[in-house]
Amino acid sequence: MxxxxxxxxxxxxxxxxxxxxxxxxxxxxxxxxxxxxxxxNALGAPVPAATPVVTDPEPVAAAPQQLSLPGFGSYAVGAVGFDGLLVAGDETAPVPMASIAKIVTTLVLLEAHPIAPGEGGPEITYTDEDVDIYWDMVAQNGSVAPVVPGATLTLRESLEAMLLPSGNNYAISLANWGFGSVDALVERANAWLAEHGLVNTHLADTSGLSLDNVSTAADLVRLGEIALTDPVLAEIVATPAVDIPELGALKNSNKLLGTRGVDGIKTGTTDDAANLLFSADVPVGSTSVTIVGVLLGGETHAVLNEAIAALLDSIAPGFHEVAPLEANQSLAEYATPWGDTARARTTSGASVVVWSDTPVDVEVRAEPVTLASRGTEVGAAVVRAGAQEITVPLVLDATLDDPGTWWRLANPGALDAARGAQSGNE
Incomplete structure (x- = not known):
């Protein structure tokens, strides 16, 4: 080997x-x-989102308000800022509205000839022709206001003469002055009514003397709401009396004015019925509500006013203020897998005025959160009551911080899940 x-x-x-x-x-x-x-990869991976545990406040609703309803005629009552009608009866039946028609006449005149705040508007000189109109209205048993040939009144004073004592003669004289004729103003008035969706209301003249001046209770509530938005008209109809040097003292024909918060709007009288389009301010908590209503078909104005007074007395307590949210109220809780916790709290309280048994509901919207500092907005609480809606932001009361190196290295499964969730959202 x-x-x-x-x-x-x-x-x-x-x-x-x-x-x-x-x-x-x-x-x-x-x-x-x-x-x-x-x-x-662990240090740069997204962390799992903390899902909120939400607390939804229970809806709030009062018992239905008991009302004292008229036993006659057609009627409707609404409130400014509230959808629909609070109460109504036979509200879609067209009936003669009498001198309530003068509200339409006034709105059309002020549209064509506006009056600046604090001023009287253009001056109008009255003639023998206007005196003839006065005597013609007297002959027809229509309501009138005095007129003096050669007298000069401002448009505001003229409107006061037409609205407060319900002077039919001024409704005609103003139509002739402002539009050239009654027919021209009536044409514009009916177009105006159509433009404002008052399709069940029709004018035949400017004074309301004709029984062909018709409307419905539902339409007249809307007309009253529109009238109150014009400061000149709203101020005139809330005036108990004026003293015009050329004419003397003129008193408002609305006998409910100044009682139960009533501050308008217009009487109307036919041979067969007494009518009133009314408005009233009702105090509710820290605010007030403007009621607009109408009652048509009273036997007399005394009977009519008694029914309206009882109706208002029963409606007013039905408004109440509800505070479903408080400032700093906790509505959602967050907890991270690494032990951080935070609450979503309201930035302010919320209150709402509601009618009768209208429910007040709170919807809480809180988003999942990964890393966020204290004060970060994470959602909102939405308060709803009828058509009213209030949104209150929700913010964190503590910081949801990064879990740090050791937690990341020790929890690969949680990081993989968070990475997969992020990829799925892209």
């Missing part, structure tokens, strides 16, 4: 050692690289 070459043995040993050393080195490098990649 030939002798072994010692140099060959040493070469083989060296090769084996090199394989082991470099293999071990490769394994260490592989493990080190994988660790670096894992660490980098």
């Amino acid at each position: 030939p002798d072994r070459d010692p140099r060959a043995d040493r070469a083989r040993v060296y090769r084996r050692r090199r394989i082991v050393v470099f293999g071990a080195l490769a394994l260490v490098l592989a493990l080190t690289t994988s660790g670096v990649v894992y660490t980098a």
Whole structure:
């Protein structure tokens, strides 16, 4: 057997050692690289979102308000800022509205000849022709206001003469002055009514004397709401009396004015019925509500006013203020897997005035949160009552901070889930 070459043995040993050393080195490098990649991925990965646990306040609703309803005629009552009618009866039946028509006449005149705040508007000189109109209205048993030939009145004074004592003669004289004729104003008035959606209301003249001046209780409530938006008209109809030097004292024909918060709007009288389009301010908590209503078909104005007074007395207590949210109220809670907690709180309280048994509901909208500082807006609480809606922001009362290195390295599954959720949302 030939002798072994010692140099060959040493070469083989060296090769084996090199394989082991470099293999071990490769394994260490592989493990080190994988660790670096894992660490980098863990530290840069998104963290899981904290899902809110929401507290929804219970809806609030009072008992239905008991009302004292008229036992006659057609009627409707609404409130400014509230949808629909609070109460109504036979409200879609067209009936003669009598001198309530003068509200339409006034609105059309002020549209064509506006009066600046604090001023009387253009001056109008009255003539013998206007005196003839006066006597013609007297002959027809229509209500009138005095007129003096040669007298000059402002438009505001003229409107006071038409509205307060319900002077039919001024409704005609003003139509002649402002539009050239009664027919021209009536044409514009009916177009105006159509433009404002009062499709069941029709004018035949400017005074309301004709029984062909018709409307419905529902339409007249809307007309009253429009009238109150005109400051000149609203101020005139709320005036109990005026003293115009050329005419003397003129008293408002609305006998309910100044009682039960009544501050308008217009009487109307036919041979067969007494009517009143009325408005009243009702105090409710820290605010007030403007009621607009109408009652048509009273036997007399005394009977009519008694029924309206009873109706108002029963309606007013039905308004109440509800505060479904308080400032700093907690409506949602957050808890992260790494132990941070926070609450979503309201930035302010909310209150709403409601009628009768209208329910007040709160919808809480809170979004999932990952990392966020104290004061971050995370949603809103939406208060709804009928057509009213109030939105109050929700903010965190504590910081949801990064979980840190050790939690990230120790929770690969949670990070993978968060990464998958983020990819799914992109």
